[in-house]
Amino acid sequence: MLIKKSPQTNxxxxxxxxxxxxxxxxxxxxxxxxxxxxxxxxxxxxAMSGLMMPGEASAATGLAPLSAMANDKYTLATIxxxxxxxxxxxxxxxxFYEFGTSKTDPAENATAxxxxxxxxxxxxxxxxxxxxxxxxxxxxxxxEDRVYRFRCVxxxxxxxxxxxxxxxxxxxxxxxxSKAKYVAFETLFDAERMSGQNRRPIPWxxxxxxxxxxxxxxxxxxxxxxxxxxxxxxxxxxxxxxxxWKYGFKSIKSIVKISFVEEQPPCTWNIANAREYGFYxxxxxxVSHPRWSQAKxxxxxxxxxxxxxxxxxxxxxxxxxxxxxxxxxxxxxx
Ligand code: MTE
Numbered sequence: 001m002l003i004k005k006s007p008q009t010n011x012x013x014x015x016x017x018x019x020x021x022x023x024x025x026x027x028x029x030x031x032x033x034x035x036x037x038x039x040x041x042x043x044x045x046x047a048m049s050g051l052m053m054p055g056e057a058s059a060a061t062g063l064a065p066l067s068a069m070a071n072d073k074y075t076l077a078t079i080x081x082x083x084x085x086x087x088x089x090x091x092x093x094x095x096f097y098e099f100g101t102s103k104t105d106p107a108e109n110a111t112a113x114x115x116x117x118x119x120x121x122x123x124x125x126x127x128x129x130x131x132x133x134x135x136x137x138x139x140x141x142x143x144e145d146r147v148y149r150f151r152c153v154x155x156x157x158x159x160x161x162x163x164x165x166x167x168x169x170x171x172x173x174x175x176x177x178s179k180a181k182y183v184a185f186e187t188l189f190d191a192e193r194m195s196g197q198n199r200r201p202i203p204w205x206x207x208x209x210x211x212x213x214x215x216x217x218x219x220x221x222x223x224x225x226x227x228x229x230x231x232x233x234x235x236x237x238x239x240x241x242x243x244x245w246k247y248g249f250k251s252i253k254s255i256v257k258i259s260f261v262e263e264q265p266p267c268t269w270n271i272a273n274a275r276e277y278g279f280y281x282x283x284x285x286x287v288s289h290p291r292w293s294q295a296k297x298x299x300x301x302x303x304x305x306x307x308x309x310x311x312x313x314x315x316x317x318x319x320x321x322x323x324x325x326x327x328x329x330x331x332x333x334x
Contacts (some may be wrong), residue, residue: 005135011196022115023178026163030303033168035277037282044067048092051063061229062111062231062232062233063229063231064145064229064230065228065229066143066163066224066225066228066229066230067143068142068143068145068163068225068228069142069143069144069145069241070145070159071144071145071146072143073148073250074144074146074147074148074219076147076159078147079147079159079316081147081149081159082247084147084158084160084161084227085158085160085300085301086301087226087227088227089301090158090160090235090301091226091232091234091299091301092104092107092228092234093109093236093301094106094107094234094235095152095154095248095249096110096196096204096234096235096236096253097196097201097202097206098187098188098194098196098197098204098253098254099113099194099195099196099233099234100195100196101196103194106233106234107232107234109195109196110194110232110233110234111233113193113194113233113237113240114149114193114240115231115237115254116134116231116330117133117134118133118134118238118239118254119132119133119134120132120134120137120239120255120256120257120258121257121258122174122255122257122258122259122260123257123258123259123260124180124184124259124260124261125176125177125178125179125261125262126174126175126176126177126180126260127174127175127176127177127182127212128163128173128174128175129231134238134239137239138165138171138222138224138239141164141165141169141170142165143163143164143224143225144163144164144166144221145161145162145163146161146163146164146221147159147160147161147162147227148160148162148219148242148244148252149244149312149315149316149317150220150242150244150248151247151248151283151311151315152247152248152249152283153247153248153249153269153277153289153294155289155292155293155294155296155297155311156297156298156299156300157297157298157299157309157311158299159299160226160227161226161227162221162223162225162226162242163223163224163225163226163228163229164221164222164223164224164225164242165221165222165224166218166221167215167216167220167221167222167241168215168216168217168218168220170222171183171216172217172313174258174260176212177260177261178259178261179260180212180260180262181211181212181261181262181263182209182210182211182212182215182260182261182262182263182264182265183209183210183212183215183258183259183260183261183262183265183268184207184208184209184257184258184259184260184265185207185208185209185210185241185252185255185257186205186206186207186252186255186256186257186259187205187206187207187252187253187254187255187256187258187260188205188256189204189205191204194254202268202269202272202302203240203268203271203272206217206253206268207252207265207266207267207268207271208241208249208250208252208267208268209261209264209265209266209267209279210243210250210264211264211324213324214243214321214324217320217321217324218320219243219244219245219317219321220241220242220243221241221242221243221244222239222240222241223236223239223240223241223242223251224239225281232245235253236251236252236253236254237254238254239254239255240252240253240254240255241255242274244315244317245282245283245314245315245316245317245318245320245321246280246281246282246283246315247281247282247283249268249277249281250281251268264279267279267296275290276289276290276291278334280325280328280330280334281334282314282321282325282330283311283313283314283315283333284313284314284331284334285310285311285312285313286313287330287331287334288329295310295311296309296310296311296313297309297311298307
């Protein structure tokens with residue numbers, strides 16, 4: 001994809017990341033030498049293995065810097081924001097039940113999780129099924145920096161600079177057949193590696209799904225990083241979905257399986273509680289959750305508990321995606 005550079009709006013994740021984090025990363029990159037710079041020029045997750053001096057990145061944060069191009073359609077400016085959520089906040093206030101059910105559990109319990117090596121199995125109505133190594137799935141594509149609003153069904157929100165590739169580009173390469181009407185996703189189920197799976201607050205494995213046109217939409221991001229670095233374990237390392245116009249639970253983490261299917265696939269929160277959580281789950285301030293209003297959202301990380309903003313239809317992305325739902329009653333298909 002050709003991405004136009006514009007000095008006004010082309011904000012790199014390095015400009016969003018809190019200064020101390022970026023300074024540390026710069027020091028690290030300077031020490032990484034020529035091999036590392038070659039990997040940066042490559043502009044893919046080759047950077048992940050290529051940049052890391054043995055042990056060095058993991059000794060500091062466990063995260064590796066990624067080289068991505070800013071997509072000027074999706075910047076702080078295009079969503080009318082001045083600042084992204086602080087990285088520390090976005091990586092310590094999490095929902096990832098595989099590592100526990102409180103907001104701080106995932107960051108505490110996922111430290112020992114080793115996301116690599118990783119494979120993703122692709123099956124169903126597709127021309128190129130198989131089990132793909134993480135690098136083989138991602139490396140053919142150019143990584144992009146994209147700043148998105150992120151809105152949880154629990155009525156809180158963040159602004160996060162993600163790093164990823166449009167899911168549609170990967171899907172085109174995999175070659176779904178005409179029978180593929182939906183895409184289903186599955187998270188790793190391994191209770192030895194994900195301690196929260198020793199209990200059953202929700203059924204395992206976590207599963208999610210999108211209609212094919214939703215999966216192909218340019219906004220839908222197969223995400224491998226945030227704030228210019230690889231994903232922290234608690235944010236869904238090494239690979240997750242980000243679907244910014246839907247409630248956060250659609251953005252499934254640590255994906256091990258992608259299936260192309262004919263029928264609408266099951267989704268974890270809908271299985272757990274069909275009265276409260278639907279398949280589409282588009283952010284909609286006019287449709288209350290059965291137990292709370294969705295009209296406003298709490299901005300996480302500002303330090304002000306009372307800091308709220310009006311929730312926008314489809315989380316501010318209605319111009320991009322509302323045509324996908326023409327003729328549908330969105331209060332019925334919640
Ligand atoms: N994916 C898996 N596998 N397990 C989960 O518990 N939680 C979802 C979603 N993806 C979840 C998941 C919910 S409810 C939200 S709001 C987001 O992840 C949170 O993403 P974050 O922790 O990166 O902010």
